[in-house]
Amino acid sequence: MNKYLVVLFLIIQFTAFAQDRLTGRNFATRSEVIASNGMVASSHPLATQIGVDILQQGGTAVDAAIAVNAALGLMEPTGGGIGGDLFAIVWDSESKKLHGINASGRSPQSLTIEHFKDKNLKSIPSTGPLPVSVPGCVDGWFELHSKFGKLPMTKILAPTIKYAEEGFPVTELIAYYLKGSVNRYMRQFPNVEETYTNNGKVPDKGDLFKNPFLASTYRKLAEEGRDSFYKGEIAVTITDFIKEQGGFLSVEDLESHTSTWVDPISTNYRGYDIWELPPNGQGLAALQMLNIIEGFSFDEISFGSAQHLHIVNEAKKLVYEDRAEYYADPEFVEVPVEQLLSKDYSEKRRELINLERAGEFKAGKVDHTGTVYLTVADKDGNMISLIQSNYRGMGSGMVPPELGFMLQNRGELFDLEEGKPNSYAPGKRPFHTIIPGFVTKNNAPYLSFGVMGGDFQPQGHVQIIMNLIDFGMGLQEAGDAPRYEHVGSSSVTGELSEGKGEILVESGFDFEETLKLMALGHKVGFGGYYGGYQAILYDAERGVYFGASESRKDGHAAGY
Structure with a gap:
């Protein structure tokens, strides 16, 4: 046994397993939350509490989701904020149907692919003004609110405005990510220190942190509406700053921005309808993977076995090659969604x-x-299943003065080779990694869920669905179970696959099964990005909600 395998053995074989105290299941770290009137699951405890408070004040699920998202923009700026984009799937109990919204922004109209060529760039940088596209989050909030909201935006945003002005204690994981990101950005870009530090010091776990700039911005949104962001003083501040930094985003780009209501797409997996949003996102990849996996019976294949991981990761490799070839903004290219989703294609x-x-x-x-x-x-x-992001790190590093947020770097995900579906073009939406998920059964809501984590997200969705349906896990256990990530597939930005790639595994998988996986020709390693899971399951028979939250994050689920 070589040195690598010895290390592998020690990490996997002697890892302590969290075991549910009642059922004896291996993976549940805590009980599910169960409530009958409402449920909120997010990655920050204070944000979750804000959502529950909004529900108790008579707010709708959408009202509470906007309030939670606003709080996360303040309390978890390492994950999202109003400088980024938003996607959501909403189950409307009145119409008894799903609604999808694509609130992602487009590239600047005045920025052409020739500019990148003139600078001899082979890819769009992840920081600075060039990857900045129109932030779609705020418009997404107001579109959702106009269709499904009840409480006024002044009431919805009030709790976060108060926290931004008076301060809140920074949680452990967010403090860790802030330390790395903010210190890096401060060395390169203006306004970062003023916005994200306490007098030049990045807050530690437990430190109180305020963001009066964001409080002011939120108050303006609450009182004046979405146009204050896309047509007013905020728009001018954003675009003047980006142009000063050498970028191209204009007031006209923000003024012309619109979100798009879309029909979610689905596939049936063993009697459950799994729903995602169509491209420019990558939800289609999760559905394609499930279509392929459905052809294998898991009645006698156990969780974590070599055969389990082999089948799922081979399906992932197949689908991500399609993803690199076909997924893009459907307003610019025809994405063959129906064909990619067909059972016949999946069989081939x-x-x-x-x-x-x-x-x-x-x-x-x-x-x-x-x-x-x-x-x-x-x-x-x-x-409502809602996902929102600034993309890599905290975003582009571009923090407009005295607004309290960083702009996204989603434009990094364009391909600079001309003639590809995802090739850069002015006014185009880039390929997006963030995907909300939803499951119905017999035309009724069953599960609202998501798994954060960039490229990993379709893999995360598939793992959760399989844990619930194929392996009979509970809602919390399905998220706490060890995860795996395949890396090395072809990319939407033009990079080609690296042979067979590599499967990265969390601790908790059986050592002997890992050896069998390697014997099949897979390279196995550690250090994947396994995302962050939240979910609400509706038990229609008993009329109760079950909530679960990611043990790898700081948050929790709560209901009333």
Whole structure:
């Protein structure tokens, strides 16, 4: 046994397992939260409490979701904020249907691909003004509110305004990420220190932190509406700053911004309808993976076995090649969603999987015709699955003066090679990693869920669905179970796959099964980004909600 395997053995074999004290299950770190009137699950305890308070004041699930998202923009700026984009799926109990909103922004109209060529750039940088696209979050809030809201925005944003002015204690994980990000950004860009530090010191765990600039911005949004952000003083401040930094975002770009209401897309997996949003996001990848996996029976394949991980990661490799080839803004290219989602196409792709050996794959042929996640359910049966992000790190490093937030770097996810579906173009939405998930059964709501984590997200969605449906886990256990991430597939930004890639695993997988996985030809390692999970399950028969929250984050679920 070589040195690598010895280390692998020690890490996996002697890891302490969290075991549920009642059921004896291996993975549940705590009980599910159960309530009948409403439920909120988010990655910050104070944000979750704000959501519950809004529900108790008579707010809808959407009202509470906006309030929670606003709080996370203050309390977890390492994950999201109003400088970024938003996607959501809403179950409306009155119409008994799902509604999807794509609140992602577009690239500047005056920035062309020739500019990148002139600078000899092969890819769009992750920081600075060039990856900044129009922030869509605020418009998403107001679109959701106009359709499904009840309380005034002044009441919805009031709790976070108070915390921003009076201060709140920074939680452990967020303090850790702040330390790395803010120190790095401060060395490069203006306004970071003034916005995210206490007199030049990045807050530690337990330190009180205030953001009076964000309080002022939120108050303006609450009192004056979305136009104050896209057409007023805030828009001028944003665009003047970006141009000073050498960027291209203009007031006209913000003024012309619109969100898009879309029909969610779905596939049936073993009797459950799994719902995602269509591209420019990557939710389609989760559905494609499930279509392939559905052809294998897991009745006699145990969780964490070599066969389990082999099948799922081979499916991932197949689907991510399609993702790199076809996913993009549907307003610019025709994305063959129907064909990629068809069971016939999935069957052909499934046939490429060799159960005895890891493979290398290319995209199939078709005919062309750092994120925050939260979920809320209310007393009337409405549910919302919402995800929101600035993308890598805290975003671009671009902090407009005295506004209290950083702008996103989503534009980094364009391909600079011309002629590709995701090639850069002015006024175009980039490929997006953030995806909300939803599950219905017999045309009724069953599960609102999401798993943060960049490229990992479709893999995370599939793992949660399989944990619940194939392996019979409870809602909390499904999120606490050890995860795995395959890396090395072809990218939407133009990078080609690295052979068979590598499977990164958390501690908790059986050592002997890991050896079997390696014997199939897989490279296995550690250090993946396994995301952050939140979920609400609705038990229609008993009329109660079950809530679960990510043990890898600072948050929790709460109901009343």
